[in-house]
Amino acid sequence: MGYSKDQLIARLKELQIDFDQYEHPVVLTVEEQARYVGHLDGALSKNLFLKDKKSRFYIVSALSNTKVDMKILSQRLGLGKGGLRMAPEEALGEMLQVPRGCVTPFALVNESARSVSLLLDQGLKTQGHCFFHPLSNDVTISLNARDLDKFLNSIGKPPAYVDLEANPPVGKDQPPDLAAFVPSDATILPDNLEKTASSVAPEKNHISADIKSKVVTDKPNKPPNGPKKEKSTDAPAVSASFSDPEKFVEEILEKTSRVVLSEIKGEAIKQHGDQLGSVVSNSIRRQLTAELKNIATIFKNTAYTEGFHASNHQQPKRS
Amino acid sequence: MPSSNPRARHFPPPMSSTSLSPEGEEVAEEEQVVTPWEVSAKQGGKIDYGKLIDQFGCQRLDQSLIDRVQRLTNRHPHVFLRRGVFFAHRDFTDILDAYERGDKFYLYTGRGPSSEALHLGHLVPFMFTKYLQDAFKVPLVIQLTDDEKCMWKNLSVEESQRLARENAKDLIACGFDISRTFIFCDFDYVGGAFYKNMVRVAKCVTYNKVVGIFGFTGEDHIGKVSFPPVQAVPSFPSSFPHLFSGRENLRCLIPCAIDQDPYFRMTRDVAPRIGYSKPSLIESTFFPALQINKYAFSGGQDTTEKQRKFGANLEVDIPIKYLEFFLDDDAELEQIRREYGAGHLLTGEVKRRVIEVLTELVERHRRARAAVTDEMVDAFMAVRPLPNMFS
Numbered sequence: 001m002g003y004s005k006d007q008l009i010a011r012l013k014e015l016q017i018d019f020d021q022y023e024h025p026v027v028l029t030v031e032e033q034a035r036y037v038g039h040l041d042g043a044l045s046k047n048l049f050l051k052d053k054k055s056r057f058y059i060v061s062a063l064s065n066t067k068v069d070m071k072i073l074s075q076r077l078g079l080g081k082g083g084l085r086m087a088p089e090e091a092l093g094e095m096l097q098v099p100r101g102c103v104t105p106f107a108l109v110n111e112s113a114r115s116v117s118l119l120l121d122q123g124l125k126t127q128g129h130c131f132f133h134p135l136s137n138d139v140t141i142s143l144n145a146r147d148l149d150k151f152l153n154s155i156g157k158p159p160a161y162v163d164l165e166a167n168p169p170v171g172k173d174q175p176p177d178l179a180a181f182v183p184s185d186a187t188i189l190p191d192n193l194e195k196t197a198s199s200v201a202p203e204k205n206h207i208s209a210d211i212k213s214k215v216v217t218d219k220p221n222k223p224p225n226g227p228k229k230e231k232s233t234d235a236p237a238v239s240a241s242f243s244d245p246e247k248f249v250e251e252i253l254e255k256t257s258r259v260v261l262s263e264i265k266g267e268a269i270k271q272h273g274d275q276l277g278s279v280v281s282n283s284i285r286r287q288l289t290a291e292l293k294n295i296a297t298i299f300k301n302t303a304y305t306e307g308f309h310a311s312n313h314q315q316p317k318r319s
Numbered sequence: 320m321p322s323s324n325p326r327a328r329h330f331p332p333p334m335s336s337t338s339l340s341p342e343g344e345e346v347a348e349e350e351q352v353v354t355p356w357e358v359s360a361k362q363g364g365k366i367d368y369g370k371l372i373d374q375f376g377c378q379r380l381d382q383s384l385i386d387r388v389q390r391l392t393n394r395h396p397h398v399f400l401r402r403g404v405f406f407a408h409r410d411f412t413d414i415l416d417a418y419e420r421g422d423k424f425y426l427y428t429g430r431g432p433s434s435e436a437l438h439l440g441h442l443v444p445f446m447f448t449k450y451l452q453d454a455f456k457v458p459l460v461i462q463l464t465d466d467e468k469c470m471w472k473n474l475s476v477e478e479s480q481r482l483a484r485e486n487a488k489d490l491i492a493c494g495f496d497i498s499r500t501f502i503f504c505d506f507d508y509v510g511g512a513f514y515k516n517m518v519r520v521a522k523c524v525t526y527n528k529v530v531g532i533f534g535f536t537g538e539d540h541i542g543k544v545s546f547p548p549v550q551a552v553p554s555f556p557s558s559f560p561h562l563f564s565g566r567e568n569l570r571c572l573i574p575c576a577i578d579q580d581p582y583f584r585m586t587r588d589v590a591p592r593i594g595y596s597k598p599s600l601i602e603s604t605f606f607p608a609l610q611i612n613k614y615a616f617s618g619g620q621d622t623t624e625k626q627r628k629f630g631a632n633l634e635v636d637i638p639i640k641y642l643e644f645f646l647d648d649d650a651e652l653e654q655i656r657r658e659y660g661a662g663h664l665l666t667g668e669v670k671r672r673v674i675e676v677l678t679e680l681v682e683r684h685r686r687a688r689a690a691v692t693d694e695m696v697d698a699f700m701a702v703r704p705l706p707n708m709f710s
């Protein structure tokens with residue numbers, strides 16, 4: 001089941017994202033939407049759901065008056081001249097799980113939209129507020145691009161803004177400048193290695209699946225007892241771990257407990273007896289040192305960045 | 320930092336040496352070619368790194384040096400040192416001597432931002448640089464040569480700046496400590512003391528010299544010709560007055576791939592002539608896949624990489640090579656080598672282990688990458704003091 005607009009709104013509030021909400025009758029086009037919110041302070045967005053010849057999908061989210069030339073975009077993505085077209089309506093329901101007329105960057109919150117690539121118009125950054133549908137077209141929310149970024153980061157889709165009206169040359173010495181936006185639906189590892197692995201060890205197919213999966217998108221209920229998956233790569237829990245000391249500690253303890261529990265078993269107790277303590281202790285160090293140091297560095301960098309940002313926005317003391 | 324992609328369009332072909340065959344006739348021998356813009360082995364074989372060291376005149380990083388690093392840093396040497404991935408150096412001993420006396424140094428490395436997602440091969444020098452930063456507790460400057468890409472790849476200024484920021488995120492995800500790392504883009508930073516050093520360097524290098532090193536021709540635009548000093552001067556602490564003022568004698572260590580050696584020879588040649596110490600180098604072999612295979616590494620939207628096949632005769636060496644690079648456990652690697660050699664381990668099983676190891680690396684990087692915000696990039700790039708950079 002896809003996210004509902006209420007679930008999304010709740011999520012935005014959880015992330016402490018600043019936004020305004022407007023309800024209106026169902027609208028299917030930007031012009032109709034303008035009738036209800038056009039008078040408000042902010043810029044309307046147009047959102048295109050596109051597909052290429054290899055069935056890869058893209059959302060292009062732009063200011064309504066930004067010119068989007070599909071031929072140029074297709075070339076810049078490295079898809080050749082006619083490589084992009086509007087995605088069929090079924091894909092809207094299947095992948096984005098939104099109704100017609102409701103394409104929105106927020107649809108990426110859905111697991112089904114995992115591999116959809118998002119191109120954001122850099123014009124969105126120039127506006128104080130932009131209007132988007134929050135998964136249903138009888139509501140419009142208005143927020144700043146920075147807050148949109150916050151949301152996108154929280155679902156593991158770091159935003160990248162593009163000059164959609166640019167038309168750089170694409171040729172032998174000029175690689176398509178937007179090639180990085182083409183989603184990789186295939187494995188990220190060398191083909192041969194991947195194929196052989198799955199044929200040799202069928203019970204290890206979950207590794208192949210793991211390789212294919214991108215960073216997991218958010219689930220509505222944050223697991224209080226740590227991540228559900230074996231390999232914990234739950235994106236929102238991740239970003240919270242790096243800025244919230246409690247979650248950070250929780251993650252460390254969870255990882256450590258897992259090692260402890262995996263080491264203290266019947267045979268191990270028999271084998272090591274009194275020494276089991278030091279064996280487990282060494283195991284913890286061996287398995288976790290590098291990883292914990294890494295996440296601690298990210299934690300530090302995040303805190304430093306928050307301080308840096310705060311300092312830049314500091315108001316002078318009143319004398 | 321110049322990548323190992325070809326930059327010079329026209330460069331005189333390598334001179335082939337001749338030798339006398341047993342019959343007394345002159346026989347031309349194909350040399351291996353290693354330059355910043357071309358890497359090829361002799362007749363498609365393996366690169367002879369020993370010969371390269373002799374040819375370039377740099378020094379081998381032997382076991383005694385590795386042991387010394389272990390003693391000085393009080394930690395297990397990085398897997399790249401133990402496996403001979405970083406295998407050569409210039410004046411690394413001087414760095415260690417100074418360090419032992421209590422004189423620190425700083426690290427300098429860089430990247431020419433490209434539109435490709437960063438490959439594991441590209442990240443190798445950065446992974447090693449992070450280890451050096453943590454082990455020696457020293458500051459690091461990372462140069463993003465957006466101007467270079469603008470000129471060589473004919474990108475717009477804005478596009479190369481955008482790519483530089485995107486690439487910066489992948490670099491930050493390698494885990495550098497923000498309190499001792501300064502990342503900068505040429506378009507933002509060139510000027511002031513940095514530019515003064517550029518001019519000092521430029522005055523010491525004749526046009527003929529750069530043509531010799533880079534293979535410029537009369538058709539190349541003047542931007543390219545005047546670019547080399549930009550990448551030379553981060554080796555000099557006075558280029559960063561906000562970081563190193565008062566520390567004019569601070570040494571610099573540059574981790575890089577060995578194909579960059581000819582390039583830094585220019586810098587080392589100029590340094591004493593302008594009253595600066597020569598930067599030291601610590602050099603690596605090539606990532607085995609770089610010529611054969613590439614795969615995307617950064618999080619978010621990945622590039623679909625065209626993957627060339629290994630070839631009809633699958634070289635089993637390659638998976639082992641990956642393990643040599645990335646499997647930290649020496650004992651396990653030894654066991655795999657042994658069992659595979661004895662025929663007890665199948666190729667597929669080795670590959671399975673490779674996938675496990677690489678997946679873990681890739682997942683870790685993805686997660687770290689997702690945590691890098693635009694603000695974090697701004698913070699890393701802010702021209703700010705780093706008060707605790709040596710503690």
